[in-house]
Amino acid sequence: MTSALTVLAADFGSWKPDDWSAAASVASTVLTLLAVVIALLAALYARQQVTLARQLREEQAQPFVVVDFQDNPAMRQGIDFVVENMGQTLATNVRIVVDPPFSSTLDDTGFPLKDAPLIAQGIPSLPPRKRFTALFDSAPERQATDLPSRYIATVHFDDAHGRRQEPLTYILDLSVRRKLLSVSEYGLTDGVQALREMSKTLKEVRSELTRERHRQAAIERASSEARSGDTAVPEPEADPT
Template identity: 35%
Template sequence: MLEWWDFLWARTAEQWQAIGSVGTLAIATLAAAVAGVQAREARQLRIAQSMPEIVVDFETQSVLVEIAISNTGQTTASDVKVAFDPPLESTLIESGRTKMLTSKLLTEGIETMPPGKKYRLMFEHAPDRYKRDDLPRTYTATATYRDTRNKRHAATYVLDFDTYYGYNQVTLYDIHDAAKALKEMQSLMKKWAEFGQGGLRVFSRDGDAKDRRMREEFEEMRRDEGAGESEAEDSSSAESSFVGQIITRVVRRFGGRNND
C-alpha cells in the first residue's frame, strides 16, 4: 500500500502541470459563480431602489385621523388602487362631515402618482371613535399599482386605531399656517382708516427729554431735603444754646445765695 507521499513523489512534471491547470480552472469557475451571484443581487437591488412604493397609513392632525396614501419610492406609480377590509366606517362619514367614500381616489383610483406625492383623506374624529364599540378598530388596506415597466405590484398594510390610543403629539406649524396668519393680518389691515373705530392709534414719546426732566426733578427734590435737614440742625443748636443759658443763670443765682 502506497503512502500519500509516495503518490506525490511518483507524479511527473506533466502530471503536476495538469493537476495545477485543473485547480486553476476550479478556482476560476468558483470566482465566476460568485461574481455572477453578486451581479444578480446588485441588479435586483437597483431594480428595487428604482421601484415605486405605495404606502397606506393613518396620520393624525390633533384629534383628527386621516388616511394617507403616498408614493415613497423613486419612480412614478400608475393605476393606483386602494381597497379596505372591512369597508370604511367612521363617525364623520355617518354625520356627513367627510365625503371621502365618494372621492375619486377611492372609487376610481389614481392614474399616476409621482415620487413623494401624498394624498390625505379626513377619516375620523378620534375622541368620538373611541366612544364607539360598534365600529372596527383595525382595517387591512391593500394597495395595487404598476411600475414604469408596467409590472403589477401589491402591498398590504394594517391600520390600527388602538396604536394611537393615549398618543400625544406636538403641533408643528408649517408654511401653510404662516400663509393663513398673513391673510388674517391683511384682512385686519384693510379695516384701518383715518377716522372711525377701525383706525390704528399711534403714540409718540420723546424718551430722552422725559428722562432728562425726571433727573432734574429728582435732583431738586434731593436739594430740598438737604436744606430741610440743615434748618432742622440749626434750630436744634439754637434750642440747645437757649436751654444752656437758662441752666447757667439758675445755677449762678442759687449758688450765690448759698454763699451768702
C-alpha cells in the same frame, strides 16, 4: 510510462527522468484543475454579485406606495388617511382595497371616505413623493362609537412601464394610538379659536368701558348741575308797596 500512483509511492532517490516527467505532469494537471475550480468559483461569485446588484437597482427603481393613518396637523386629535409613493419612480393604476370598508363619524357630513374617488376609482398616476391626504375621523368622537378600529388595506399598482407590481398589504390599527402620551401641538384650528375668544373678550371689555364712560359722564353732569344750582344769585323780592 510509470503511473501517477507508482510515481508518488516511489523513492525520490531512485527516480528516473521518466518518473520526474510523470510527476511534473501530475502536478501540472492538479494546478490546472485548481485554477479551473478557482476561476469557476470566481465567475459564480461575480455572477451572484451582478445579479444582486441588478435586483437592488430594480428594487430601488420601483414605485413603493404606502398607506397609513397620521395625525392631522391642523385639527387636534384629528386622524388623516395618507397615500404616498415613497419610491423613486412613477406608480400607475393605483387601486386601494380596504376591508372592511372605511366608516367614520364624519360620514354624515356628506363626504364619506369610502366613496371618495381616491378609494372608489383609484389614482391613475402617483409620482415619487406625491402624497394624498384625506381627513378620516376625530379620535374622541370615534372612541365613543363601536366603529371598527382595524382595517386591512391592500394596494395594487403598476410601474411606469405598466408592469404589474407585487401587491402591498398594510394593517391600519387605530387602537395602537390610544393611551399614548404625547405633547400637545396647537395648530391653525386652535389659533382661530383663540382669536375668536379674544375678540369676544375685547368686545365685552369695550362694551363695559363704554357703559362706564356713560355712567361717569352722567355723574359729572349731575354734579355740575348741582354745583350750578348752589352758586346761583337769588333774584330780589318785589317791593309790596
